[in-house]
Amino acid sequence: MPELPEVEAVVNALGGIVRGKRITGVRVLRPQTIQSMSVTRFCRLLRGRVIERVRRRAKFILLDLSDGWTLVVHLRMTGGFVYAESRRPFPPTARVLFLLEGGARLAYTDIRNLGLIRLVRTERLDRWAEWRRLGVEPLSRTFTVRRLEEMLRGSRRAIKAFLLDQTKVVGLGNIYAAEALHRARLSPMRRAESVARSRARVVALYESIRETLREAIAAQSTGPLHLEFVNAQGQSHHPRRAPSPFRVYGREGEPCPVCGAPIRRIKQHGRSTYYCARCQT
DNA sequence: AAGAAGTCCTGGGCGC
DNA sequence: TGCGCCCAGGACTTCT
Known part of the structure; x- marks a missing residue:
């Protein structure tokens, strides 16, 4: 369901909220959502890192973190984020919780579990086959x-x-x-x-x-x-x-x-x- | 090797 | 009321 315009909207809104914030902890409620590394490593690598930028490539949401790491999120059909400044319980569809400095929490939610999250070194993004295969951005100048x-x-x-x-x-x-x-x-x-x-x-x-x-x-x-x-x-x-x-x-x-x-x-x-x-x- | 088909996933809607 | 079937569709893998 989320296509380029929806992903763009999430990226813009998310950027306004979490840019500059430090991740103080991570709770993975559904391990299969995390691709390409163990949950343990995923959590350890994220803790303490600052979200420096939120951007989009194709239908991927990219959160560039300090020290050259990038959190890659694809919403597929039913993925989404819920941001809360309070310690309210999150919906049962929450798959991953990101605890942010100041007490706010960002939950990745996904009813049908088709979405995916992976953590990669920013400069190694293009070693990822699926990433490399991506075509031209339709709103860019390279699309003619x-x-x-x-x-x-x-x-x-x-x-x-x-x-x-x-x-x-x-x-x-x-x-x-x-x-x-x-x-x-x-x-x-x-x-x-x-x-x-x-x-x-x-x-x-x-x-x-x-x-x-x-x-x-x-x-x-x-x-x-x-x-x-x-x-x-x-x-x-x-x-x-x-x-x-x-x-x-x-x-x-x-x-x-x-x-x-x-x-x-x-x-x-x-x-x-x-x-x-x-x-x- | 391009391109079609199969697969994953879950909740909602519908017919019987 | 409840069961089973179909549908939603992004992007993979498998098959032709």
Whole structure:
């Protein structure tokens, strides 16, 4: 669920809260969530380190710590953070607790346990295969129409599947892939290489990806869905977004906002794809 | 070797 | 009321 815009929102909000704070202790409630080292080592390495910066790469949240360590978090489907300044009990979905100086606590929560956390030396991040394979950041200057065209060329997969491939363009998930394709008026079933054959289509897709993500980031200024704040009274400030801002995702049967034809839902590689059969070709 | 399929995970919704 | 099935989907591994 959290795609680039949601992760971006969590990173920005989290950064404002924990940057500069020292980690005084760690409690791992679910050991399997910690990747690549033992829980003992994980806790020992974190204790005493200061969170110097919070940033994003693809859908990964990176907390750069003092002494060259980086805490890498991927929320996958249901991961999130709960930040509390009081010593309130955390929800049963809490998997890892970070105790911060001053008594605040940051909990990593995850209902379905698909998310992961790993601690790596910052300069060794690119020795991690999954990390190295990550594609271009769609909102960066290195993402160009030409680069997109080169990636599309020769790929016989459906454009929807292409957009979900994190080794090509990072950050899009099932929701924003559908939204970007609707905005570009491209059928999700169209082959990637056939998009590449038309300059106009490549440009439309390029612009759509960026606009879709930019708008989604702006729309979340009210607060990230995957970061919850609990105050001293135990009341939760869980900033809610406005109701479904999506044009096609989750709107099967509703009229297309462009042409009025009913939105369709199909299955592509086991995933739902929402699109307008009339104006997306 | 690209790309499709299978797998993991849990709670909610639905049909019977 | 309760059981079982399906669904949500990110990104891996496995298979073709």
